[in-house]
Amino acid sequence: MSNSGNTPLGNTLVHSGRETGGDGRLVNPPIEIGSTVLFDTLAAFEAARDRRYETGNLYYGRYGTRASFHLETIMCELEGAFGCTIVSSGVAAITLALLGTTKSGDHVLVADHVYGNTRGFCDQVLSRTGVEIEYYDPMVGEAIEEKFRDNTSVVMFEAPGSGTFEFPDIQGIAKTATRHGVITILDGTWATPIFCRPLSLGVDVVVHSGSKYLGGHSDGMIGFIACNETTHTPIRKTVMAVGDKPGAQEVHLALRGLRTLDLRMRHVHDAGIEIATWLRKQPQVAKVLHPIFDDCPGNQYWRRDFSGAAGLFGVVFKPTTEGQVRRFVDHLQMFGIGVSWGGYESLVLPVNPARTATTWSEQGPLVRFNIGFENTASLIEDLKQALPLL
Numbered sequence: 001m002s003n004s005g006n007t008p009l010g011n012t013l014v015h016s017g018r019e020t021g022g023d024g025r026l027v028n029p030p031i032e033i034g035s036t037v038l039f040d041t042l043a044a045f046e047a048a049r050d051r052r053y054e055t056g057n058l059y060y061g062r063y064g065t066r067a068s069f070h071l072e073t074i075m076c077e078l079e080g081a082f083g084c085t086i087v088s089s090g091v092a093a094i095t096l097a098l099l100g101t102t103k104s105g106d107h108v109l110v111a112d113h114v115y116g117n118t119r120g121f122c123d124q125v126l127s128r129t130g131v132e133i134e135y136y137d138p139m140v141g142e143a144i145e146e147k148f149r150d151n152t153s154v155v156m157f158e159a160p161g162s163g164t165f166e167f168p169d170i171q172g173i174a175k176t177a178t179r180h181g182v183i184t185i186l187d188g189t190w191a192t193p194i195f196c197r198p199l200s201l202g203v204d205v206v207v208h209s210g211s212k213y214l215g216g217h218s219d220g221m222i223g224f225i226a227c228n229e230t231t232h233t234p235i236r237k238t239v240m241a242v243g244d245k246p247g248a249q250e251v252h253l254a255l256r257g258l259r260t261l262d263l264r265m266r267h268v269h270d271a272g273i274e275i276a277t278w279l280r281k282q283p284q285v286a287k288v289l290h291p292i293f294d295d296c297p298g299n300q301y302w303r304r305d306f307s308g309a310a311g312l313f314g315v316v317f318k319p320t321t322e323g324q325v326r327r328f329v330d331h332l333q334m335f336g337i338g339v340s341w342g343g344y345e346s347l348v349l350p351v352n353p354a355r356t357a358t359t360w361s362e363q364g365p366l367v368r369f370n371i372g373f374e375n376t377a378s379l380i381e382d383l384k385q386a387l388p389l390l
């Protein structure tokens with residue numbers, strides 16, 4: 001992409017959420033650790049307590065600090081959200097968004113390709129609150145209408161599935177759900193607001209694992225919940241009621257990481273396409289699950305709704321043994337083996353898709369690659385030396 005660092009969102013990333021005016025101020029807000037906040041009068045304390053759910057209102061550390069409010073403000077601007085609440089991890093963002101929008105007796109539709117911990121929470125925890133979970137085909141589009149019942153309250157989905165890379169029809173699902181008064185929650189971690197702004201496509205709530213691209217350095221763990229006007233307050237109150245909160249250091253790391261998000265996303269866009277394109281030509285490869293290719297499911301929706309591609313994609317290899325896949329992965333020198341993604345380092349991990357509503361029909365093994373900031377020619381050299389092991 002040629003316009004690195006040259007978008008209006010780049011301005012937000014650099015200038016938003018920082019102190020302005022006054023000589024001798026630091027570029028970055030300091031790490032801010034605090035629990036008790038002091039007031040001169042009881043009346044001032046009570047006024048702050050009455051506004052404790054508001055971003056920017058200092059009342060008590062668990063409700064937010066100046067630094068955490070800065071972070072929420074940046075994300076609001078990036079997503080075009082009414083409000084944003086930061087939490088302690090991406091999983092906390094998913095689970096608290098679901099808890100804040102459901103009640104006993106509700107029916108919740110969950111895309112069959114969601115992140116494993118989303119499925120785990122729905123099956124093991126949300127179901128215990130009296131919510132019925134039903135998984136659906138992620139590519140169903142507007143036909144999701146057939147799944148709606150009188151008590152359907154939420155559709156939880158992901159774009160793309162972070163293991164299997166199908167891109168759903170975000171607009172079709174959001175439009176249909178809204179017509180039925182059903183709330184949509186989208187995990188938008190893969191694209192970040194640099195490449196997709198789901199609220200502008202009709203989605204009600206966007207959740208992010210800030211531990212991936214937003215923080216960007218594989219250190220801080222943090223989550224974001226960006227909401228429209230109807231969903232913001234119930235979800236924020238749920239977060240505060242549960243008592244979830246990111247640590248001061250994590251807030252600082254996320255604030256610092258976000259400043260370079262635009263540049264980093266544009267790098268992984270280009271590098272990811274270069275390596276995906278090279279891999280696609282290799283004799284061991286059956287299919288590359290990257291949205292620039294027409295055979296990536298939902299590629300037409302990526303073209304319509306996204307302005308770029310993250311550096312995380314899947315490769316289906318031609319059928320081979322599990323032992324050979326393990327040897328291939330172990331022989332890669334420049335790709336680390338580990339969960340998560342979105343840092344500066346390249347990663348590799350075999351994926352076993354878990355499905356209950358649909359069938360994963362690819363024959364060969366699926367391996368997920370995260371492309372980082374290493375020299376792309378060196379990454380290709382590394383792949384070249386390991387591929388013959390397959």
Ligand SMILES: Cc1ncc(COP(=O)(O)O)c(C=O)c1O
Nearest residue numbers: 089090091115162189209211340
């Ligand atoms: C798509 C997606 N959402 C959410 C999460 C969870 O984020 P965290 O690790 O910050 O809890 C992950 C983690 O891998 C993920 O891949």
